[in-house]
Amino acid sequence: MVRWKPDAVGRLIQAAVTLFGERGYEATTVAEIAEAAGLTKRTFFRYFADKREVLFMGSEQLQECWVMALTHAPPGAGAMRAVDAGLDAVAELFVDRHALARMRAQIIATNPELQERELIKLAKLASALAEALRARGIADAPAELAAQTGVTVFHCAFGRWVQQDDPRALRRLIDESFAELQAVVAA
Amino acid sequence: MVRWKPDAVGRLIQAAVTLFGERGYEATTVAEIAEAAGLTKRTFFRYFADKREVLFMGSEQLQECWVMALTHAPPGAGAMRAVDAGLDAVAELFVDRHALARMRAQIIATNPELQERELIKLAKLASALAEALRARGIADAPAELAAQTGVTVFHCAFGRWVQQDDPRALRRLIDESFAELQAVVAA
Numbered sequence: 001m002v003r004w005k006p007d008a009v010g011r012l013i014q015a016a017v018t019l020f021g022e023r024g025y026e027a028t029t030v031a032e033i034a035e036a037a038g039l040t041k042r043t044f045f046r047y048f049a050d051k052r053e054v055l056f057m058g059s060e061q062l063q064e065c066w067v068m069a070l071t072h073a074p075p076g077a078g079a080m081r082a083v084d085a086g087l088d089a090v091a092e093l094f095v096d097r098h099a100l101a102r103m104r105a106q107i108i109a110t111n112p113e114l115q116e117r118e119l120i121k122l123a124k125l126a127s128a129l130a131e132a133l134r135a136r137g138i139a140d141a142p143a144e145l146a147a148q149t150g151v152t153v154f155h156c157a158f159g160r161w162v163q164q165d166d167p168r169a170l171r172r173l174i175d176e177s178f179a180e181l182q183a184v185v186a187a
Numbered sequence: 188m189v190r191w192k193p194d195a196v197g198r199l200i201q202a203a204v205t206l207f208g209e210r211g212y213e214a215t216t217v218a219e220i221a222e223a224a225g226l227t228k229r230t231f232f233r234y235f236a237d238k239r240e241v242l243f244m245g246s247e248q249l250q251e252c253w254v255m256a257l258t259h260a261p262p263g264a265g266a267m268r269a270v271d272a273g274l275d276a277v278a279e280l281f282v283d284r285h286a287l288a289r290m291r292a293q294i295i296a297t298n299p300e301l302q303e304r305e306l307i308k309l310a311k312l313a314s315a316l317a318e319a320l321r322a323r324g325i326a327d328a329p330a331e332l333a334a335q336t337g338v339t340v341f342h343c344a345f346g347r348w349v350q351q352d353d354p355r356a357l358r359r360l361i362d363e364s365f366a367e368l369q370a371v372v373a374a
Contacts, residue, residue: 078374119310120303144343145368152335156328181332185372187265 009047009057011037016054017100020107025051025114052117055104058097059121065093066125067132079138079146083129084178087154091171098167105162126151153177196234196244198224203241204287207294212238212301239304242291245284246308252280253312254319266325266333270316271365274341278358285354292349313338340364 015036019028030051034044048054070086077085094101108114129147134140157173202223206215217238221231235241256276260269281288295301316334321327344360 078371080371080374116307119307123306123310141343141347141364141367142371145339145364146371148339148342149336149368149372152332152339155335156331160328177328177332180328181336182372184265184267184329184333185336185369187267 008037008039008043012039012044012047013054013057014100016051017103017107020055021103025107025111052114055108055114056117056121058101058104059118059125061093062090063121063125063128066090067128070129070132071135073136079133079136079142080149082133082136082138083146083150086129087150087174088171090154091174094161094170095167098161101158102162105159122151122155149181153181156181195224195226195230199226199231199234200241200244201287203238204290204294207242208290212294212298239301242295242301243304243308245288245291246305246312248280249277250308250312250315253277254315257316257319258322260323266320266329267336269320269323269325270333270337273316274337274361275358277341278361281348281357282354285348288345289349292346309338309342336368340368343368 012033016028016033019032019036023032028051030044031041033051033054034041037044048057066086066089068086069089070082073082073085108118126144126148129150130143133143133147138146153174154177157170157177160173160177161170199220203215203220206219206223210219215238217231218228220238220241221228224231235244253273253276255273257269257273260272264272295305313331313335316337317330320330320334325333340361341364344357344364347360347364348357
């Protein structure tokens with residue numbers, strides 16, 4: 001008999017991040033993650049290719065959310081404004097994930113392979129945003145520049161967000177980072 | 188008896204890029220690269236860990252050159268101006284490498300693993316520039332934002348440079364990309 005397991009993905013992520021934090025990323029096995037979540041290895045592999053991917057499912061959701069919101073920005077919005085409009089939805093998505101994001105950031109900081117993975121995910125995010133901008137009729141160069149600038153601002157703000165205590169601060173930190181970037185670029 | 192081999196590195200890079208272009212990156216071996224350069228495998232491995240690294244020695248030189256020039260920018264220059272000052276030296280470094288850079292760009296475009304490597308190198312470049320800015324007394328956030336913006340502008344301009352015919356156009360294309368970024372960010 002199969003028991004119904006609500007939010008298997010959420011439980012696996014929580015269990016993995018907790019174990020990575022306690023025992024180290026390298027030392028933790030998929031079997032241990034599944035057991036801590038009260039699930040089987042088979043269930044784990046239904047959702048994740050390997051233990052690394054547990055740390056990056058959030059990156060996929062971030063990209064989907066941002067691209068979707070950018071695509072639905074008001075038709076007259078220019079490249080940078082459409083990118084920024086997407087960040088309202090992104091900031092909202094992360095409100096409930098502050099504790100998890102802090103633990104995740106610490107784990108990634110200990111492992112060069114995870115850091116490389118994170119950089120690649122950010123670059124793919126920028127490519128996806130640029131593509132969504134081009135689909136709005138923005139030319140290649142401004143699409144690439146606005147998308148990459150959006151990711152730069154988000155990354156800077158996210159780094160600050162996981163180092164402070166207010167889960168709702170992300171949107172404000174994004175605005176502050178964007179204002180700093182404008183000042184740096186105009187100087 | 189060992190014959191003196193002037194510019195072994197340059198010859199290995201030229202031979203590798205030519206073979207990668209003719210036969211494909213995957214199908215080319217280190218032995219073939221060494222032979223085409225008139226050198227031994229042993230000499231190859233004195234300079235490169237593997238065939239992939241042949242394509243990224245230029246990235247190392249780019250980083251060294253840019254960091255050095257940024258570090259020696261006038262003491263009063265702010266973050267973005269110091270980053271930009273470094274780009275004079277970078278543009279000069281690439282004048283003689285236009286044909287090679289075009290071939291390299293085509294090879295990297297065919298291989299996802301090489302594309303990931305390229306993204307990681309660009310991210311490391313941004314980190315190195317940010318560190319050099321902090322060493323000039325720039326605070327963390329403007330250092331990160333100016334460094335990343337410099338890499339964004341360089342990457343955009345470089346992509347245009349390899350798609351046109353004038354080897355000396357890089358500096359102008361950088362200026363144009365930076366002006367476009369300023370316009371995008373101010374809008």
